[in-house]
Amino acid sequence: MKTLIPLIFLLTLVTACASGPGKAELDAEVRRLCAIDGGVRVYETVMLPAERFDKYRQIHVPQKQSAKQSDEYYYEWKVTYLKSGNPDDGIPDLARSQFLLYRIEDNKLLGESVTYIRRGGNLPGPWHPSSFSCPSNANITDLKKQVFIAADWGKNHEPSR
Numbered sequence: 001m002k003t004l005i006p007l008i009f010l011l012t013l014v015t016a017c018a019s020g021p022g023k024a025e026l027d028a029e030v031r032r033l034c035a036i037d038g039g040v041r042v043y044e045t046v047m048l049p050a051e052r053f054d055k056y057r058q059i060h061v062p063q064k065q066s067a068k069q070s071d072e073y074y075y076e077w078k079v080t081y082l083k084s085g086n087p088d089d090g091i092p093d094l095a096r097s098q099f100l101l102y103r104i105e106d107n108k109l110l111g112e113s114v115t116y117i118r119r120g121g122n123l124p125g126p127w128h129p130s131s132f133s134c135p136s137n138a139n140i141t142d143l144k145k146q147v148f149i150a151a152d153w154g155k156n157h158e159p160s161r
Contacts, residue, residue, distance in 0.1 A: 023121035026083070026094050027132045030116045033082075033096070034134035040143050042111040046103070047151040058141065059148045061101065073110070075140055076100045087120025087129035094118050099140045101147055111147045113138040 021029075053059055059073075067074040078098045085093035097115045102108065115138045120129040 021083070021092070023092060023118065023130070023132075026092050026118040026121065029094060030118050030132055030134050033116045038114050038116055038135050039138050040111065040113040040146050042146050044108065044110045044147070046110065046148050048148055050150040050152050053148075053150055057145070057150070059144060061140075061144060064102075067104065072104055074102055074104060075143075076102070077140070085120055087131075088124065090120060090122060090124040090129075092118055092121035092129075099138075099143050101140075101143055111143050113140070113143040115139065 048059065061073045061075055062068070062071055064074045064076050076099070078100070080096045080098075081093060082096060083092070083094040085091040087093055095117050097117060099113045101110045101112065103110055115133055115135065117131060117133040119131045122130050
């Protein structure tokens with residue numbers, strides 16, 4: 001019985017290692033893909049009055065399926081799995097996350113952001129799976145900050161630091 005437990009642990013470890021690329025290989029792939037098309041791209045900046053922004057210099061933009069007729073902008077979020085896995089069971093996955101920001105009036109794409117994410121790849125257990133993503137500043141908030149600019153921010157507000 002004493003040798004059975006280490007044998008089961010060793011078998012689990014060997015199976016996890018033999019089942020496909022591990023964390024290190026997928027992290028290298030995340031970096032490679034990130035260098036190709038990761039980050040924020042702005043196709044058009046939009047000047048808005050400062051009162052359209054909240055105290056955090058953010059503008060509310062709904063996801064497409066939640067947009068109302070009175071909204072001027074919406075975003076779409078697309079996730080594409082490049083390698084399927086089961087991170088909770090130690091099998092890593094690799095995904096491409098893309099935010100697309102549109103103006104409703106003419107359906108023009110104002111900007112997009114792309115992030116690559118690896119989740120899982122460590123031994124399964126009661127803890128959350130590890131993850132790695134690149135770049136760190138390409139979510140919907142970062143995209144909105146670069147697309148929407150307050151035209152008169154300096155008049156009524158202190159500049160952000």
